[in-house]
Every structure is written in structure tokens, then in C-alpha cells.
Amino acid sequence: MAGSNPNAKPMDLTLKVWRQKDKNATGQMVTYPIKGISPDMSFLEMLDVLNEDLLRKGEDPVAFDHDCREGICGMCSLFINGRPHGPERGTTTCQLHMRHFKDGDTITIEPWRAAAFPVHKDLVVDRSAFDRIQQAGGYVSVNTGGVPDANAIPIPKSIADKAFDAATCIGCGACVAACKNASAMLFVSAKVSQLAMLPQGKTERKTRVENMVAQMDIEGFGACTNTGACAAECPVGISLENINMLRSEFIYAKATSENM
């Protein structure tokens, strides 16, 4: 079947892929030539082709995380040619297409590198630290049932929209991978700001920011030094404003919280 661009020529590429047997093994880059890649393929479909080749030869396929392949679940990762999610701005690895590469290219593919994201195998890393940060306070404490009517609290559209923007974080970890200190500030700030902006989240805003930041430190993420590399690489455009908001929330909490 022909693709959307019937003139697109297949490409031959050289892949340099990080292979690591398990958490405790030392890994290394392994080179794989790959042929006949259609520009209409997605990056992960290109890796599928590689894996089918490896399997047919009886070799272990390259493990990588992925699920939705629509840019929304945040499961895919990959540090491609030195950039999280590859060269296209505002694009997750699964939404990156091979038309952004050219015949003869060499592509390096590595896992996220951060002390708080240990490698499980090959390109698969352990991001459970993110879940633990959310468990520390990324919620509004309401039980099921017994809540007011949804229209009981009007929320100005501008605030609802801003809260939505912060809420779109897909939890992929690219911000951490992009940061020279492996800081998780952008990720944490997205949830803190979303809930700080909304009336529902205001009651717990002080303890929330304190507990989430404390957990972030426990997990071993680095300090934020405002380089902005995170926001530049974030596939969904989470903005640095959220980090500013987290900072002011944090200072306010420290000054007044009963948790001090």
C-alpha cells in the first residue's frame, strides 16, 4: 500500500542504540544498520521494524516503553540524537515521523538519564518516582459522593483554561531528561499550579506544595537553576510560569503553613 506521499523514497539509516540487560548490568551503545525505512513511518514503527529483524535473527529485541502512540499517555520516552523525544518541538517520540530524518543519517537512541529514573532494561526506565510525588499531595481530598453540584462553584473561563494548560502534563519525564541537574520542577509545578489555581484545590494548597516538593527531594531529583531546558523540550508545552507559581506557593506555605 502506498503512503500519503507516494514519491517518498525509503531511507537507509544507522542506529546507535543503548542496550542494557537489566538494572545492574553495564550498558553500551550497539550499532544497527536498518534499510528501507519509509518517511511516513513513525519513529516507533521504525523501531518495530528493527525489532522484527532482530527477532528473525533470534536476537533480543530492543525494549522501549510505549502504549497509546498518540502523544497522550506519556509512556514513550527516548533520548534521540541528544534530545528528549527527538528533534521536533512539541512532539512525543511516538508522534515523531521518519520524514524528519534523511537517507544515510546516523541516529543515537538512549534512555532518559537521571539518578531518579534508573534503567530497567535497554531504553525502559523506572519513573515510579513521579507517581510517588503525586501520591504525596497531587489531589483534592474528596471522597466519592456527597460533593456539591458541578455548577455550584463558577470558575472564570480564563482560570479554568490556565488550569487546563497545566493539567495537560503527560508525565513523560522529558523535562527531567532535558535538565542538566535532572530536576523535576516542571512536572511538579504543573500539578501544584493546576490545583492552586482552582477553588477546589485551594484548601490544601500549602500542605500540597510542601509535601510534593519534599517527596521530589527524597526521590533524588536535582535542584532547579532556571535554565528553561525543561519547558523547551516539554512535548505538551508546559510553561515555566508554573515553576514561578510553585515557588511563590512554596514561599507562602513556608511562611504560614501549620506544617512548618
Place this chain on the structure above:
Amino acid sequence: MILDSKLPEGPLAEKWDKHKFDVKLVNPANKRKYDIIVVGTGLAGASAAASFGELGYNVKAFCFQDSPRRAHSIAAQGGINAAKNYQNDGDSVFRLFYDTIKGGDYRAREANVYRLAQVSVNIIDQCVAQGVPFAREYGGLLANRSFGGAQVSRTFYARGQTGQQLLLGAYSALNRQIAYGKVKMYPRTEMLDLVLVDGKARGIVVRNLITGKIESHSAHAVVLATGGYGNVFYLSTNAMGSNATAAWRAHKKGALFANPCFTQIHPTCIPVSGDYQSKLTLMSESLRNDGRVWVPKTVEIAERLRRGEITVNDIAEADRDYYLERKYPAFGNLVPRDVASRNAKLVCDEGRGVGASGLAVYLDFADAIKRDGQAAIAAKYGNLFEMYAKITDENPYERPMRIYPAVHYTMGGLWVDYNLMTNVPGLYAAGEANFSDHGANRLGASALMQGLADGYFVLPYTIGDYLAKTPYDKVPVDHPAFKEAEQNVISVNNKLLSINGNRTVDDFHKALGQIMWEYCGMARNAEGLQFAKQEIRKLRDEFWRDVKVVGVNEELNITLEKANRVADFLELGELMVDDALNRNESCGGHFREEYQTPENEALRDDENYAYVAAWEFTGVGNEPRLHKEDLKFENVKLTQRSYK
């Protein structure tokens, strides 16, 4: 076996309240003596697990992704229905009930659907309280849109990312219970068997996907919220990992599988571009509010287009056939999904399809852009247009989108009674994994509603009724039933690893998908289905002789994971074919070519087929046993669906 749906007595509108009063309650102090396993933490599972935790039960929850936040629910775009009637446009619980029953082509239970419509209003309240940022009007109140052909605006949405926001809401509630220690979460853990003790569901066997370790977990009740089985077709809009394994293995342990052939093919997806294609991307149905669907009027023009002699913009207005508007003047481009999909297939079968493959139709925004301006269209659909451009490298502002139907949702699933319990005592199924509320066709924005209804508002009541009658005693995981199930899982894995054949798992999966799509897809007929049954059997035999799975069990082994799932799809596929063969009528997503009206519409046979087909497993390769649950309609009149 007699299927008892346990429908409460009394008038439709009072059944659920009456039932809630009649069910047994577990004393608050005793709830901590009960353990519940929840497999799956998408909308249905996360909401159930969080609610159980809040009530005081001990919960263990499982998912195969690295975090519950990544369940397939995250990908839902369009919205969630609720009978809030905030727009004062005539909506009501009864209207939502009626639309859902009719949309499902009268193959769902009245009482279940009515309850769904009733609790739909509570879902929105709950989500807003959690901080879910739904779209709002300038006055600060919640915004609604009309979706999927509904005549009222009852769909709540969060831009094109409603599933994401709802799931993150349920995930936050789940996280809170994890932090309190009421829920223990097991990510990257896959259920591979159900354990029965004295005929009751008492636990599961899982594989740790990082270490390969096979482990048992025991509980007083097990909830499966493991999603749909659309990936039996290989290509679908489902996430890559979506699978039927948990439900299927429960089926093999005795749980009946209902209406497996009821699959939904979504009309607006980006067409296949090559053999390497791994999944299909949905373009939200909301696009049909402004986009016009058409193909060239004649085969000859379509052929010239496909050969590249002309481009789409060369086709004169008079040479375009807006076939949905022509055939269905009342609903036009907004006909239900099954109707839109079937008509796309019809025009492509006639040879009027577009795109290089001829398997696509146009969805054109030119008129909408002319009418409302590009900015207005961008504000509504910007992210979808961008997604389309990213995938196809074409600009939908300048030329129409190419779309084609793709497998999207499975209405069939584990048979459950009104309490969402399967026929296996103590085993429940929720969300897309059960068959309950959508009949033969699901309406847009109703799956999110059902998943959250099941998890937040139905199971917390009904599971208590069962537990209240269950002794506190726990079954230790060294009980012979657990050991036997573990052995079974280990031997299947060993078998898969030892075949060392020539064909890859994906190869088999693709071959199965082709059979299913060709013969058990948008249109089916007896001859094709019989052929498909034989082909699936052959393929399954070949799989167990010639599949290639490398590596060992004791590691992160992506091939072994997939092999288990595909092995189950190869059995489920045959059951789907059996079910489609059995149902000698057309209804909703199930279109048997032999049964159609002169205008090619689905021809139901209410006299003989107004029943749920619930299948019992009798061994691989044996004919399954059919159990019928008759559907009674007391509050709606069965009519032929007409969207003209």
C-alpha cells in the same frame, strides 16, 4: 446454567434506589477485614479502587503500564455524557436512557442503561470536585456540546483531551488512597490467571513484567476492569498494549463472554499508510459537526484522482457526492458511527474511495472555514488538525482530510448481572471489559460515562452486598488452587519460550487481524464467517507450532508479553466469529449482509434475537455453549433506527 440478571423489581425509575436500599451493607468497622483485587486502573478500575479504599476495604490494584495514569482511557478525546440538562434544551435522565437504548439498537438491558443515565449526573459533580478542568463558558459555568449525533448538548469535555483529564482525576483519587495505605498499587504487573476456590473468585496469578516473577494474590472478591479487546484486529485505535488476556483467562475459568461480535468501527480515523502500520489514530467525531463527508461522484473521477492525474481541488462541486447528507437528510454528517462507517465502506467498495489505496473518504472543512473563518475552526479543532498534519504531512486547512473507519471499541465483554458480577461468584467486570450498557453500538461520549459510573457509583454498593455475605477468612496463597494456577501460567510461558519457530508474534497478530477485518469487520456474511473460523483455527495451530519467542521468563521480555496476549486473541477471534454466525440479523455494529433493508440499513430480528448471547467456554477447539438472556423492553418501543 440459568442466567439470572438480578434485575430489581419495580418501575424503571425506582429500580436502582430500591436496589441500593435492599442490598446488604458491610459494617464500617468490618470493611477492613475484606480484601478486594482490582485488575486494571483505567477509568473503571481507578475509580473503583479509589472508592473501595475510601470505604475502608483493603485494595490491591494492578496494571501493566508503568503507572496507572497511562491506561488507555487517557486517549479518549471527545467527551463524557451526562443528563445534567444544564443547557435547558430538553435533556433528561429518560432522554439519555432512551438515546442509549436506541443507539445500541435495542440490544442492552433497560434497567442497566437507566441506572447509567441516572448516575451520569453524579459523575460530573465528582470530577469537578476533584479539580478536573472541564471546558467552561465565560460566565464560569460548565460548557457542553452536542456529540455523536445527539439532539441535545449533554457532552462535557476538556478540549480534545477529556479522557486524559478524567483519568488524571481518578488517578489522583487513587493516589490519595495509595498514600493512606488503603490501596496497594502493582504497576508493570500482568494478570495471567484467575483463581477459584470452591467455585468462587478468590485471587489472581500475575507476572511481574520487570523480573518475570510469577506471583499469587488472594482476596475476597476480584474486579476486572481491563478494557476492551479491539486489538484482536491488530490495527485499531486502541493503545498498543490493550488486550483481552485477563477477561479471556477468566472466561476459560468459567466466566461467560457476552456478545463478543459487537465491535464498533469508528468512521473518522486516519487511513492506513503502509504494512508497517502499528496502530490507527482516531480523529475525534466532533469533527463531523463541521466537516462534510464526500467522495467523487463517479468511479472514473476517483480513479483519475488515485492515479494522481488530478488533485482533490480539481474536482468540481457538481462532481462531489456528499453521500451522508444525500442519504440521511435529517442527520446528515452526524449519523451514528455504525451508519457512517458502513457507508464509507460502501462507497469505497463501489470504487469511489480516495487516497492512493482507495480506502479513504474526504472530510472537508472548506465550507466551515468559509462560513466561520479559519481562526474559529482552529480554535475548535486546532489540536486535531495539528495531529493530522503530523501524521500525514498534509494541511487539512488547505485540503480535505482523508479518513477511513477503524476498529475502536468493543461492546461485547464478560457477561455481568445488574450488580456487575459475572456468573462466577465474587468476580466482577467493569468498564469496557464488561458487556453491559451499550448493546450493539455505543454512542459517542458514553464509554467514559459507563466506566466511571461502574467504578464510582455502582460497584461500591454492589460489591458490599456480596462481601456482607462472605466470611472474613482469607485463602492463603499456598492453597492448592493458587499453586495449580501458577503452574498453569508457568507451563504456558515455558511452552511459548520453547517453540522457537520461524514466525514472529506480530506476524501472527497481523494475520489474525486481517482475517478478522475482512470477515468479521464492518460487514459479515455466513460464508465468510465460516471460512474465517477455519482460517483462525489453522493460524492458531501454526502459532503453537511455529511462533518465535526469544529470551527467558525471568526478565523484561516484551515478546513473551505479546505472545501471551496474541495466544488469547487467537482463541477470542474464533468466538467472535461464532457469535457473528449465530446472530442471524443485523444490529448496530453487527452487520450481516444477508439481513439488510432495501436501502442497505441494518435489519434486526427482534422476534428471534432480542437476547444477549452469553458463551460458555468448553475447551480450545470445542464448540462453545450458548446461553441466552432474553431482553425485555417495557419502557421503549422497538423501532427500526432511522436517521433519514
